Amino acid sequence: MIKKGFSHIGIFFLYVLSLFPLTILHFFARLLYYPLYYLIGYRKKVVRENLEMSFPEKNNKQIIQIEKTFYKYFVDLIFEVIKMSTISRKELLKRVKFNNLDQVESYFSKGESVLACTGHYGNWELCMLALGANLSEPAYVIYKPLSNHIFEKWFLQIRTRFGNIFVAMRQTLRMVIATKDTPTMFCFASDQTPTREEAQYALHFLNQHTAVLLGLEKIALQTNRPIFYFDVVSVKRGYYEVNCLPLCLAPKETKDHEITHLLFEFLAKRINTSPAFWLWSHRRWKLNK
Structure with a gap:
């Protein structure tokens, strides 16, 4: 009961925060950066180790510079996600611009469905919210539910404000089958870490042996739906462009794990270009x- 009470108080506090303009929230974010990085050191050991292993060619000064930029962006990300609770459609479309989404719409116009994928890069949450406001057909976003059921319900309401439908990972195939006669887009954020039971395949990603999820590839091979990669670019603070790039238009013509390798090649290219915006x-x- 006490836990539920704190959860509801927390949600109310976050809602009140969301009413502030994003420029003010970005100011709060910069204030939070200093104690988070210099005093608390939130997951600083994890971040430093990840960066050092991913970029062995960079010296300590370069690693720390990326690290500091990441933390500055990380607190921006937190407050931008809070803002999603009350952001208007007009402001959302101003802050997130999609390029070449007409390629997807061309499949919808023929009554066909597509798959999409991305990574936890930039503000993927805000971009997925904007996707629902841009597409003519439903976007089904595959996700892992939160353990706190109260926050899960609240966050799900935010994520679906502009038409997206969120599907728990374990329900993916069932929902694909249920919507097979309707033009849809199923979206995967495929750079999550699999559990040990799910870790059936690994590849070389950012200079490391990396276990990966195969859900996107399995669905693609079963349905032969074309796959697009959403390449998120941080244009300036609080503004993003999402480039819709063809990743694989004929999945059944690919070799084993070729789709998965392509996905991580696309993601690695973006990370190497601007490394501070990955999680x-x-x-x-x-x-x-």
Whole structure:
């Protein structure tokens, strides 16, 4: 009961925060950066280790510079996600611009469905919210539910404000089958760490042996739906562009695990271009230990 009470109080506090303009929230974010990085050191050991292993060619000064930029962006990300609770459609479309989404719409116009994938890069949450406001057909976003049921319900309401439908990972195939006669887009954030039971395949990613999820590839091979990669670019503070790039238009013509390799090649290219905007605080390589 006490836990539920604190959860509801927390949600109310976050809602009140969301009413502030994003420029003010970004100011709060910068204030939070200093204690988070210099005093608390939130997951600093994880971030530093991830960066050092991913970029062995960089010296200590370069690693620390990326690290500091990441933490500055990380607190921005927190407050931008809070803002999602009350952001208007007009402001959302101003802050997130999609390029080449007409490629997806061309399949919808023929009554066909597509698959999409991305990584935890930039503000993927805000970009997925904006996707629902841009597409003519439903976007089904595959996700892992939160353990706190109260926050899960609240966050799900936010994520679905502009038409997206969120599907728990374990329900993916069932939902694909249920919607097979309707043009849809199923979206995967495929750079999550699999459990040990799910870790059936590994590849070389950011200079490391990396266990990966195969859900996207399995669905693609079963349905032969074309796959697009959402390449998120941070244009300036609080503004993003999402480039819709063809990743594989004929999945059944691919070799084993070719789709998975392509996905991580696309993601690695973006990370190497601007490394600070990936979620370095995630324990991505914990299965290696």
